[in-house]
Amino acid sequence: MLDPVILLPAAINGLTMGAVYALVALGLTLIYGVLHIINFAHGSLLMVGLYGAFFLHRFGVDPYLALLVMVPALFALGYVLQWSVIGRASHGSDQNVLLVTLGASIVIENLALYFFSADTQTIDTPYAIAMVDIGVALVSLPRLIALGASLALAAILWLLIARTDLGRAIRAVAKERQGARLMGIDVDHIFAMSFGIGTACLGAAACLLLPMFYVSPHIGHVFVLVAFTVVVLGGMGSFSGALIGGLLIGVTESLCGLLLGESLGQIGIFLIFIATLLFRPSGLFGSRLS
Amino acid sequence: MTAQRLLDIRGLRAGYDGVAVLHGVDLHVDAGEIVTLLGSNGAGKSTLNNNVSGLFRPYDGAVYFEGEDITGASSTHIVARGLVQVPEGRRIFPNLTVRENLDLGSYRRARQHRASNLERVTAIFPRLGERMTQIAGTLSGGEQQMLAIGRGLMAEPRLLILDEPSLGLSPLLVEEMFALIRRLHVEGLALLLVEQNVVQSLELAQRGYVLENGRIVLSGQATELCEDPALRRAYLGV
Structure with missing residues (x-):
């Protein structure tokens, strides 16, 4: 069972899923890092993205083409949600925000249940079962695309945060709001932009997931727990932490699924998680607790 | 008059x-x-x-x-x-580099003159010029004050x-x-x-x-x- 012929494909498969986890976690960690919000609505917003791509597919739009629609659409949804609901309800209190995002997720999920029913649904694409031989293993095409696109999007996100004025302002606002205001930075706008960008990551993740996954109103739960684990494992608010953590969790889940059976695969995630926090309480890339 | x-x-x-x-x-x-x-x-x-x-x-x-x-x-x-204020306590961005702090000084105003103003500010504060890639939070108190003023000057107040x-x-x-x-x-x-x-x-x-x-x-x-x-x-x- 530990033959590399079996292990290697499993690890690569885990890597592909891990890249999507990383994308979801990047959005979550960005929102946390800047707004200090634990965004409980993150999973529900991913579900919105999945249904968006799902219905676009019904109208004949390929999920990968739907990226061009869903990323801006989820960005706009996140911007408006932060600007008009979360920001206004917070009054500067973190407990408020916790409840507001939790409430938003309940509302969104139940609206989805009402309109779309609780049935799980999938789409059929011509490439759903296409396999690609990458030399060491056969990998399904949608998974390979998910891996490549997720890494590319993470790179774009990194450039945006590291190299643009918007990114500098986002990082500035994360640490020094009053100083930012005095430089003429519109802090509320930057908050909404951060939330929007974090949500846009979900739009991308949704389009990449749809060809290899299913849709249901509760699908957010599958990912949000893993995403929270990734964010804490990588270090709250850390960009590289979310990326490396996501990949690590994906591989762990896949290998443990192989060794322990599919239903026990997630045990590995939490074993790694607990072991990491025992030795690095602030996560892999978190600033050390003093 | x-x-x-x-x-x-x-x-x-x-x-x-x-x-x-x-x-x-x-x-x-x-x-x-x-x-x-x-x-x-x-x-x-x-x-x-x-x-x-x-x-x-x-x-x-x-x-x-x-x-x-x-x-x-x-x-x-x-x-x-x-009208630009350099606040008490400096309020620089501690997690950004010196250069990024100065860049954000021209976030709202004088953005198109960023390069020339950057030269001007580093001429006034040579110490900042030497430390462009240093994280601002690790500067000494005096250097942080210089950075705060330099950041304010970037907006051409x-x-x-x-x-x-x-x-x-x-x-x-x-x-x-x-x-x-x-x-x-x-x-x-x-x-x-x-x-x-x-x-x-x-x-x-x-x-x-x-x-x-x-x-x-x-x-x-x-x-x-x-x-x-x-x-x-x-x-x-x-």
Whole structure:
């Protein structure tokens, strides 16, 4: 069972899923890092993205083409949600925000249940079962695309945060709001932009997931727990932490699924998680607790 | 010969959570002037700055900048107009590099002149030029103060408010700071210098105001204020 012929494909498969986890976690960690919000609505917003791509597919739009629609659409949804609901309800209190995002997720999920029913649904694409031989293993095409696109999007996100004025302002606002205001930075706008960008990551993740996954109103739960684990494992608010953590969790889940059976695969995630926090309480890339 | 009036504060009443701190303050700064605002801790100096800069909305009174009523305007608008504050405590972005801090100085204003202003600021502060890639939070206190001023200059301010620039600096650095302020003034910048450092501020300024318990109790030419018996008693202990 530990033959590399079996292990290697499993690890690569885990890597592909891990890249999507990383994308979801990047959005979550960005929102946390800047707004200090634990965004409980993150999973529900991913579900919105999945249904968006799902219905676009019904109208004949390929999920990968739907990226061009869903990323801006989820960005706009996140911007408006932060600007008009979360920001206004917070009054500067973190407990408020916790409840507001939790409430938003309940509302969104139940609206989805009402309109779309609780049935799980999938789409059929011509490439759903296409396999690609990458030399060491056969990998399904949608998974390979998910891996490549997720890494590319993470790179774009990194450039945006590291190299643009918007990114500098986002990082500035994360640490020094009053100083930012005095430089003429519109802090509320930057908050909404951060939330929007974090949500846009979900739009991308949704389009990449749809060809290899299913849709249901509760699908957010599958990912949000893993995403929270990734964010804490990588270090709250850390960009590289979310990326490396996501990949690590994906591989762990896949290998443990192989060794322990599919239903026990997630045990590995939490074993790694607990072991990491025992030795690095602030996560892999978190600033050390003093 | 009336110089161009830059900042004109009339009857400003302001405070926090309904408790008034300023009870009707009148103050003005003309083009090319250094005006100093003196006062002890808790007199309301920073409250005044933060209401002028748009962080808070005044209860009453008016603030004009170059003839435009900016009372209660947003800080983004006020910075865009060229009224820039270097706050007490510096408020630099500790997680960003020196260069990124300076870049964000021109976030709202003078963005197209960023490169040339960056050269100008590093000419004024060679130490910052040497440390462009250093994380700002790891700078010494004096360097952080330089960075805060440099960041403010990146916006090409029409009027620069300096809130306690000498606070927490060693005597040598305080000298350096005042020499720098003189230099900025010689280059034509108008400054509102908010200080506890009475002697050096009055040496530098043309005019001064003394704020006590939210009211201006004394104002006039700096040379006259220096001789004022009440001020000498209260602030110089003579």
